Amino acid sequence: MTLTEPTTPDSPTTTPPPVPLVPSVLAQGLTVPKGFGDQSLLSPRPDAIRLLGGIPDPSALPLAELREALGEVWDAGGAAASLQYSGSHGFEGLRGWIAEREGVDPRRILITNGGMHGLSLTVQALVERGAVVAIDNPAYPLFLRTLELVGARTLPVPVEPDGLDVEHLARRLADGERIAAVYTVPDFHNPTQGTLSAAKRAALVELAARYGFVVIADDPYRELRFAGTDQGRRVFFDSEHVVHVNTFTKTLGPGLRLGWLVLPEHLVDVVLRLRNRQDSHSSTFVQTLVQHLLVTRPGWFDTTLGRARELYRHRAQLLVAELRTQLPGRFEVTEPEGGFFLWPRLVDDSVDTAALHKRASAEGIDYQQGEFFITGPGTDSARRLRLAYGDRTDAELRTAVGRLARAFG
């Protein structure tokens, strides 16, 4: 075939230089990871011990059960269906199981590819480009990256031992500040370990209704409570202004990429349509196996969680004890009530945290520096470390604290 060539009479034989592609404004707004997630900060030692991420221990995940599940599903003739298309909403049986556990209508459950996916769907569905989102200070840094999808501005709200300072937020709103959303981790906060109190949950939901914003309750650790008192989720599920983001990542394994949203009824269709246009649906194969385990083995999930909670309780207590023994007087430490994180504060304000991290890295321990989590002024996060203990053995935790002690010199 021939093309209609634009005539260029003065230089008929010259091909013009290619016109480069320009990424969209959305894409241009996505930053290169700095601080949190920057691989160049890792210890160069091959035997380095990483207390870096909210990672479940392999021994707490259903390795053997998944193999059994596949065998059972295949033997029962379910192989073919597990490799075909399925609905964007997610498996009915899986949604039903989750809905019964959460105490909500199954229609309100939307299956996702894990917690991060739930966050990005919620942000894209409810936050207008350039709007303001109130966030924890300090906050989970990867949520800030999610916000880049909509170029949101942030309003940092201090986090107290019992979670987000809701009264601070109320004052800002009363002063005229307007927000599209508030983001918080209500249970075993990342990174501050605390849990949002029941009173604050109620107050936050009331504010959301009064001012017309959505509460994005990011709750991946909520099943991993091993001490203290649960502060409840009913108030979230009863609100028209809360999206509850959850996942099997910390309980059955990050590698599955399987989570869910509990949406208020009025948002189900709009988030479902968005999800449909992204990647159609979550893996039928993965949903088949997980649904099989949850539905055909009553009590199995709770038994699995029970063992996991014991493991993480033990590791949290061990880490705290080691810090107190090997680094007496160096840190203010609060024993975690659940989740994967310890957020100790340096007692001596003259310690150079950057230099400490450098020495620790040379000694062979990796941790997240508190400054990576800061979203605004008025936090002591720069004086803290985030130590993740979920996937570290007793011996590793002891050795890691020993290395940290050497870093203090």
Place this chain on the structure above:
Amino acid sequence: MTLTEPTTPDSPTTTPPPVPLVPSVLAQGLTVPKGFGDQSLLSPRPDAIRLLGGIPDPSALPLAELREALGEVWDAGGAAASLQYSGSHGFEGLRGWIAEREGVDPRRILITNGGMHGLSLTVQALVERGAVVAIDNPAYPLFLRTLELVGARTLPVPVEPDGLDVEHLARRLADGERIAAVYTVPDFHNPTQGTLSAAKRAALVELAARYGFVVIADDPYRELRFAGTDQGRRVFFDSEHVVHVNTFTKTLGPGLRLGWLVLPEHLVDVVLRLRNRQDSHSSTFVQTLVQHLLVTRPGWFDTTLGRARELYRHRAQLLVAELRTQLPGRFEVTEPEGGFFLWPRLVDDSVDTAALHKRASAEGIDYQQGEFFITGPGTDSARRLRLAYGDRTDAELRTAVGRLARAFG
């Protein structure tokens, strides 16, 4: 805790009504499916035969092999890693295998959750809100829904027997039209079955460089050629202006949700950052099993494809033969060279296609009406049917055509 209440002196005891949440402009632009994908159009008969979707046959998918793969990976100690986090770029071994097959640098391969995911990533990364995207006329309707993510306007370009009318597009561009992207299905076009000729591929890529737009080459069926001559992909891979969208959906199963993009080097980082913010990464579990099959069984993928092509060739030929035998003179039919679709044209222009579809539905055959694929004027698609034969047995195809014959009366 107490909240700072705004004072309302005239009615201190009244709670104001909740302020409702407003979905984002993005979310509001997502339409409810009409025509294609509208479940209400399905035949009410329980024994209806669906020739509806581009669905691979279960017998062509690796049901037994996936079970074996899981056993082998588990026995070799790979279970734990398969349930953990992995990188956004995708497994190195999987990308390496694909890259070798495609003949490109592994860095240019980005693992996705299937073809639709690749399309939505590409559109969001490269199409500015409200920009113009040139699309096939007729086109795969679900791509139009993907375009809703960026509120794109469309420029329909006619599709000829050898694919997109590139000369038509060239004239529009020479006349001053400017586009951000062109979307086409180069191999076994959906719905028109044709393949974009090698000459047109070269011309399209040249236009893209000259005018600075991206070619979105959506190529899920390309491995399923059972007749005719391959028109090549090298010209796509050698261009800085093409994103090649591919998937294991039609070859190993839609339920896996596993695909890939071949990106020009300069777009890898930006699309990777976008993907990272959506849902972190594709399932480690699924990647582990598929990589194991592809890497540890040399030749296995091609053997699997060989069987699949034979099966689909047989079904395509059978469907064509049945139409010619049971409905002589009713349709102009072109034998497919690959893929899953037949796109027959009604010979008699006086046939009422809506009434025909209604009678066919009552007889118990479901197909896609040609009008669902129309994106602009100047196509005869309304006089056509899309018949999908991939997952229908010989007996079902014969019976379905018999029912269609009865619908003609």
